[in-house]
Amino acid sequence: MSDKSSSRSSGFDRRAFMAGAGIALVPLTARAAVQDPTQAAAQDPALPVEVTLRVNGQDKRLRIDARTTVLDALREHMGLTGSKKGCDHGQCGACTVLIGDRRVVSCLTLALAAEGQEITTIEGLATGDRLHPMQQAFIDNDAFQCGYCTPGQIMSAVACVKEGHAGSDEDIREYMSGNICRCAAYPNIVAAVKQAAPDIMKG
Amino acid sequence: MTVAAPEPKANMGNPAPRYDAVVKVTGRATYASDMPLASPAYAFLVTSAIAKGRVESFDLADANRVRGVIDIVTHEKGPKLKELKLYSNGGYAGTTIQPLKSAEIAHDGQIIAVVIAETYEAAREAANRVTVSYTAVVPSATFDSPGTTTAAAKGQNSQFKEDPQVGNFAKAFEDAEVKLTASYDTPTQHHNPMELFSTSCAWIGDNLVIYEPSQYVYGLKNGVAEQLGIDADKVRVVNPYVGGGFGSRGSMTPRTAIIAAIARRLNRPIKLVPTRDQGFTIATYRAETRHEIKLGASRDGKLVALRHEGAEVSSRPDAYCVGGTKTTTRLYACPNVDSLVSIVRADRNTPGFMRSPPEVPYLFALESAMDELAVKLKMDPVELRRINDTTNEPIGGKPYTSRSLMACFDEAAKAFGWSQRSPEPKSMADGDWLIGYGCAATCYPTQMGPSAARVRLQRDGRTRVEIAGHEIGTGAYTIIAQTAAERLGVPLEKVAVFVGDSELPPAPVAGGSNSTASTCSAVMMVCDQIRQRLFKAMMPNQSLTDRAKETVGIGQTPATRAAKSDRSLDLEKAFDALGAGVVEEYGEWKPEDAPLDSFQAMHSGHVRLVGGHSLKDKIAYAFGAEFVEVRVNRFTHEIRAPRLVGAFAAGRIMNPRTARSQLMGGLIWGMSSALLEATEIDERTARYVNDNFADYLVPVNADVPGVEVILLSEQDDHINPAGAKGLGELANVGTNAAVCNAIYHATGQRIRKLPVRLENIEV
Numbered sequence: 001m002s003d004k005s006s007s008r009s010s011g012f013d014r015r016a017f018m019a020g021a022g023i024a025l026v027p028l029t030a031r032a033a034v035q036d037p038t039q040a041a042a043q044d045p046a047l048p049v050e051v052t053l054r055v056n057g058q059d060k061r062l063r064i065d066a067r068t069t070v071l072d073a074l075r076e077h078m079g080l081t082g083s084k085k086g087c088d089h090g091q092c093g094a095c096t097v098l099i100g101d102r103r104v105v106s107c108l109t110l111a112l113a114a115e116g117q118e119i120t121t122i123e124g125l126a127t128g129d130r131l132h133p134m135q136q137a138f139i140d141n142d143a144f145q146c147g148y149c150t151p152g153q154i155m156s157a158v159a160c161v162k163e164g165h166a167g168s169d170e171d172i173r174e175y176m177s178g179n180i181c182r183c184a185a186y187p188n189i190v191a192a193v194k195q196a197a198p199d200i201m202k203g
Numbered sequence: 204m205t206v207a208a209p210e211p212k213a214n215m216g217n218p219a220p221r222y223d224a225v226v227k228v229t230g231r232a233t234y235a236s237d238m239p240l241a242s243p244a245y246a247f248l249v250t251s252a253i254a255k256g257r258v259e260s261f262d263l264a265d266a267n268r269v270r271g272v273i274d275i276v277t278h279e280k281g282p283k284l285k286e287l288k289l290y291s292n293g294g295y296a297g298t299t300i301q302p303l304k305s306a307e308i309a310h311d312g313q314i315i316a317v318v319i320a321e322t323y324e325a326a327r328e329a330a331n332r333v334t335v336s337y338t339a340v341v342p343s344a345t346f347d348s349p350g351t352t353t354a355a356a357k358g359q360n361s362q363f364k365e366d367p368q369v370g371n372f373a374k375a376f377e378d379a380e381v382k383l384t385a386s387y388d389t390p391t392q393h394h395n396p397m398e399l400f401s402t403s404c405a406w407i408g409d410n411l412v413i414y415e416p417s418q419y420v421y422g423l424k425n426g427v428a429e430q431l432g433i434d435a436d437k438v439r440v441v442n443p444y445v446g447g448g449f450g451s452r453g454s455m456t457p458r459t460a461i462i463a464a465i466a467r468r469l470n471r472p473i474k475l476v477p478t479r480d481q482g483f484t485i486a487t488y489r490a491e492t493r494h495e496i497k498l499g500a501s502r503d504g505k506l507v508a509l510r511h512e513g514a515e516v517s518s519r520p521d522a523y524c525v526g527g528t529k530t531t532t533r534l535y536a537c538p539n540v541d542s543l544v545s546i547v548r549a550d551r552n553t554p555g556f557m558r559s560p561p562e563v564p565y566l567f568a569l570e571s572a573m574d575e576l577a578v579k580l581k582m583d584p585v586e587l588r589r590i591n592d593t594t595n596e597p598i599g600g601k602p603y604t605s606r607s608l609m610a611c612f613d614e615a616a617k618a619f620g621w622s623q624r625s626p627e628p629k630s631m632a633d634g635d636w637l638i639g640y641g642c643a644a645t646c647y648p649t650q651m652g653p654s655a656a657r658v659r660l661q662r663d664g665r666t667r668v669e670i671a672g673h674e675i676g677t678g679a680y681t682i683i684a685q686t687a688a689e690r691l692g693v694p695l696e697k698v699a700v701f702v703g704d705s706e707l708p709p710a711p712v713a714g715g716s717n718s719t720a721s722t723c724s725a726v727m728m729v730c731d732q733i734r735q736r737l738f739k740a741m742m743p744n745q746s747l748t749d750r751a752k753e754t755v756g757i758g759q760t761p762a763t764r765a766a767k768s769d770r771s772l773d774l775e776k777a778f779d780a781l782g783a784g785v786v787e788e789y790g791e792w793k794p795e796d797a798p799l800d801s802f803q804a805m806h807s808g809h810v811r812l813v814g815g816h817s818l819k820d821k822i823a824y825a826f827g828a829e830f831v832e833v834r835v836n837r838f839t840h841e842i843r844a845p846r847l848v849g850a851f852a853a854g855r856i857m858n859p860r861t862a863r864s865q866l867m868g869g870l871i872w873g874m875s876s877a878l879l880e881a882t883e884i885d886e887r888t889a890r891y892v893n894d895n896f897a898d899y900l901v902p903v904n905a906d907v908p909g910v911e912v913i914l915l916s917e918q919d920d921h922i923n924p925a926g927a928k929g930l931g932e933l934a935n936v937g938t939n940a941a942v943c944n945a946i947y948h949a950t951g952q953r954i955r956k957l958p959v960r961l962e963n964i965e966v
Contacts, residue, residue: 044270065324072323081237082230084446086397087479091896094397122230135228139220142207142864146676147227148397148446154228169908177903180896182397182447183676184871185864186904188207195205 051115055080056124062111070106070114071095074121082122082151086180093179096152097121103159105178122151125158134158137196138189145183153179157193158200166197208860212916214926218860219695222680223444232444235414236401236476243403244273246462246475247326249316249333250484254889255342255550257306258315258335266318266332271325274469275333276317278303282464284430289521290454291361295426295808297454297487298553299520303461308337309519310552311890312484314458317465319473342550342889345391345491345516353514356544359522363544367532367598370539372497375508379499383576387496387568388956389939390881391516392489393482393894394557395901398446400456400482404463405472411438411463416445418452419712420671423459424705425808430460431467435807443703448675450556451486453714458485480894487555488882490516490523494568498576499539504590506537513565514545518553522546527565529816530824534569534646536593550889556714558872559932562647563939570643570940571955574947584944585612585621585828588644596822604823604921607852608644611828614913615850616642619830628951636834636843637966639949645937648815649823649854649928651794652711653801654725659787660733662778664693672702672722673713677931678861679722685858686723686925690730708789709805715812716929719857723925725792732788737774740781794923795819814922821921825928827851829870829937833945840964844874844906844942849934850913855926859914866912866934873938875902881958 048063053073062077071088074080074097083106086094090108097106098120125132134157137143144150156179160166165175172193173186181189208218226232251258263275276282281303288294302314316333320326343350356363376382396416403414411433417423420440428435445452458475466473477485492515499508511531517523528542557563577584592609595602616622624640625631631638657669668687672679684698701707711721778784793801796819801811816822832846847870856862879900883892893899912934919926939957947953950966 047270065322067324067328068322075237076323079239080230081233084234084397085236085399085476086446087896089479089895089897091479092397122228126229131225131228138228139224140207141205142221142860144227144676145678145861145864145868146397146447146674147223147232147444148234150227151230173904173908177905180397180901180903182395182449182901183864184868184875184902184907186871186902186907187867187910188864189904191206 049112051112053111053114053119054117055119056121064111066112068111070097070109070111070119073111074106080121080123084148084151086149093156094149094152096155096179098155098159101159101162103156122154125154133196133199134192137192141188141192141195143185143188143192145185149179149181153181153189160193161197161200166193207863209863209914211859212914214916214918215856215914216685216858218858219681219685221678221861222684222700223674234398234444234446235403235416235442236474238403238414240403240405240472240474243472243474244319244321244469245323245326246465246473247318247330248314248477248481248485249318249330250312250481251308251315252335253308253337253339254311256308256337256339258308259338260336261316262334265334266329269320269325269329269332271321272329273319273321275329276303276319276465277315278305282461284460284464285432287430287457290422290810295422295429295455297456297555298518300518300553302457310484310550312481314461314485317461319465319469344884344886344889345549346493346514346547348549348886352548353545356522356524356526356546359546360524363524363526366542366544367528368541369598372508372510372539372541375539376497376499376510379507380502381500381576381579383498383572383579385496385572385575385955387494387571389492389564389567390957391491391884392557392876392880393882393899394449394451395899396447396449396451399476399479400458400486401476402459402462403472403474404466406467409437413438413440413459413463414442415440415459416442416452418445418448418673418675418714419808420673420703420705421709421808422712423455426455427460427463431463440705441703443674445673445675445703448713449558450560450714453556453712456486479896483882483891483894484552487553489557489560490554492564494565496568496572498572500576500580502580504580504582504587506535506591508539509537510541511565511569512543514547516549516551516554517546518551519548521553523554525561527561530562530646530648531565531569533596533598533816533822534644535591537591537597540597559647559936562932562936563876566645566936567939567957570937571943574641574940574944575953583626584642585616588612596816601820601822604821605854605917605919606824606826607915607917608826608828610915611826611850611852614915615828615830615848618850618911618913619848621830628948635836635838637837637949639833639835639945639947640830641833641941641943641945641948642828642830643937643940643944645827645829645933646824647716647929647933647936649720649825649922650715650717650812650814651720651724651923652717652810652812653791653793653797653805654710654721655708655789655791655805656725656729657708657787657789658687658726658729658733659785660691661785662775664697664774666691666693666698667701668698668726669701669707670710670722670726671705671707672710672718674702675713677718677865678858679718681861682719682857683722683726686726687730690727691733711812712810716931717812717814719929720923720925720927723857723927724923725790727924728792729788729790732790733786736786736788737777737781741777823922823928825851825853825930825933827933827937829941831938831941831945833942833949835946835949835964835966837966840961840966842878842946842959842961842964844878846909847874847938848911850915851930851933852915852917853928853930853933854917854919854922856914857927862914862930863912865931867910869934870910870912870938871902871907872935874942876935876957877939877942878958
């Protein structure tokens with residue numbers, strides 16, 4: 001058996017994806033930061049583009065590769081490392097942030113597609129030193145161990161309550177099942193969501 | 204108080220909230236890939252698409268055209284590294300298979316190239332554009348594959364010294380009134396900690412800083428130094444928070460020295476964040492195992508003969524094995540015992556520790572067989588354990604330092620409602636759901652290793668504890684802080700703890716559930732040194748060693764002050780008498796029966812754990828009992844586990860909150876191991892098929908409705924100064940058998956191969 005094949009370094013070719021989706025996306029939402037924008041956007045996605053992201057109430061202007069995800073933009077270009085990379089495939093939920101009121105996996109959201117929208121990350125949840133009720137509830141109920149999935153769990157939990165999916169334990173379990181916790185703090189996460197839900201609904 | 208923070212019973216510490224709670228809920232806890240680097244280049248791995256053979260050539264032209272590519276490192280210009288030596292062979296690595304050294308490929312997903320680029324995006328794209336021509340050889344994948352070799356473990360693996368035996372098994376089994384022979388299989392599993400196997404390397408002159416999630420910073424530091432051929436003092440490993448370990452980060456993987464060498468050559472910090480699927484092949488895993496158990500018993504249930512034969516898969520070059528017969532041959536009273544462990548070599552990466560490495564597969568076999576024997580004897584499985592309970596292990600006759608196995612069974616049975624069980628299989632149902640109740644014993648050896656610590660006390664009570672332990676989610680920060688606060692009598696909030704840095708005094712690997720016992724014993728000892736200095740200054744004319752030892756409470760905690768008010772020491776007066784602003788002490792602690800070279804080994808990153816059955820005149824284990832309710836749908840065969848109940852006794856419980864959480868997570872791990880987790884291997888290609896979170900099933904919140912953890916009060920003065928038995932690997936052991944025993948009770952079908960999925964049910 002002799003076999004000539006490409007490596008297995010990724011099952012997902014984002015260049016192919018950009019060749020389709022990117023052509024529509026890039027000209028609409030961002031200006032290429034080079035002299036020849038047509039060539040840059042269509043032929044070489046590695047050329048930086050300018051994008052302004054609004055994160056936790058602050059605008060930040062970035063020059064990034066057009067294929068940069070919201071997750072990598074936060075982590076590698078804005079110093080906001082609270083959101084975590086656990087799979088880069090939208091399978092684990094560690095990267096969950098809010099865009100508007102919606103919870104999204106930031107590893108599957110291109111930064112360019114999030115321009116002009118309100119992004120909230122774990123760093124934007126507390127008010128000064130005052131923890132958000134969900135953060136406090138996670139502490140009170142020991143809803144984490146290693147802590148790596150925790151930012152995603154908490155962002156997801158906040159949205160879960162606001163969506164009206166925290167009415168019963170069963171609902172919470174179901175609507176918190178997009179976030180994997182390998183330490184398996186699940187029962188404590190359910191308890192935390194229950195504790196924080198009334199405070200969050202009160203606003 | 205919440206359910207998460209149970210009221211402490213006798214010999215338990217306070218359920219204090221986690222020391223690292225606020226940083227973890229605010230996103231400020233800095234894991235390895237969160238560490239800022241000055242102008243880093245990004246690495247992306249290219250891994251092998253075949254399991255055996257060689258790389259004939261690379262076509263890098265397309266990859267090199269990607270804008271931003273700096274370098275593509277293959278074996279043709281690979282870094283010059285010293286040989287990898289196995290941790291069990293005086294080295295540090297979990298595998299001796301060294302990637303990028305030659306064109307040879309020894310396993311699926313071996314690193315064959317590293318792309319370095321200005322951005323993560325460019326590195327990834329270029330890696331996808333690397334074209335590889337292979338000459339492939341048909342690999343041997345696993346048990347029964349042509350081309351594997353099998354040999355007894357004894358003599359191949361320095362950590363597996365003997366096959367435990369006592370009495371005359373063959374005769375006793377032949378004569379036994381009731382006999383059982385059964386075979387069991389467990390699958391390949393991967394740890395899949397949430398944090399990826401990241402590595403960042405930055406050189407400052409001749410000094411290297413490594414940010415990497417590690418369960419053993421001293422091992423990694425010394426191992427990388429050895430591979431690079433530099434002084435270990437020039438290497439520093441930093442990881443104040445680790446996003447889960449479960450054993451996967453205990454020994455060095457080849458990636459670290461490779462990234463360090465490339466960073467040195469390019470004179471630039473390099474950041475590697477491998478993908479989830481690469482994590483399946485660039486680190487270790489739990490290998491698949493096979494077992495045959497023979498049990499002989501008298502009609503009243505007394506074991507008269509026990510034989511456990513196990514076989515485990517390892518790689519071609521490395522004889523890794525877990526050898527769980529050391530535990531299963533000693534768990535119950537039985538005069539005639541025999542055992543044998545074999546290693547089967549295949550074209551795979553070297554396996555490694557995964558949470559309770561020996562106990563998970565080997566106790567699944569034994570505790571399933573015990574349930575089968577109970578059925579044959581028409582006996583309650585709890586009673587069968589009671590009849591065979593023992594105070595001394597049968598192989599060497601050594602006494603257990605403490606053993607609360609039956610107390611755990613009784614507590615858990617009560618909480619679970621075991622008395623409601625109708626013993627006949629298929630006799631309980633709720634509509635379309637067949638209901639089954641099952642139980643199993645669980646246990647884990649109590650282990651300790653040499654550890655050092657540095658403690659600094661200021662006159663205002665502020666305390667700083669430094670120890671190169673590891674916070675992998677176990678609560679290390681919290682219990683170390685509690686230990687120092689208690690010992691020095693200062694408020695918990697005045698204690699600062701520093702772990703996860705190889706510049707700190709050495710602690711053992713965070714593995715084998717030894718950390719609490721080892722680090723807390725060291726911290727206690729050093730706090731005592733501080734107390735002795737202060738007492739000596741206050742009362743220079745007394746013989747103080749003993750006096751100081753029995754005197755608790757230097758000042759601030761009302762409880763300790765009240766308890767020992769006649770002997771308490773005013774902190775400010777003591778500092779005045781000493782004429783110092785700060786008292787700092789460093790000390791090195793080692794457990795009883797530790798080898799002579801313990802301290803030397805500790806500094807050079809070599810593990811020297813003692814405990815379990817290897818102690819001289821005693822044997823030390825933590826015990827528990829686990830009960831599971833399963834529901835099997837009689838039409839769809841869907842299996843659910845709505846209730847898991849475990850009762851555990853593990854000596855002093857330092858913090859009932861963190862202990863409960865670990866045991867709860869362990870029960871869920873065990874359920875997952877029984878019902879969900881298996882890495883599927885394509886036997887034709889020896890490649891992993893389901894190497895991602897969508898296909899490698901781990902539990903999500905909806906899978907885990909009800910978990911109850913009961914902590915029993917247990918005091919054991921014969922194990923270590925902290926009186927603590929490790930419990931991080933206690934809860935996920937018995938669950939495997941308990942689930943299968945419950946499935947038998949629900950369906951009448953005995954399943955001897957994990958994991959059990961709906962397609963395995965034939966109701």
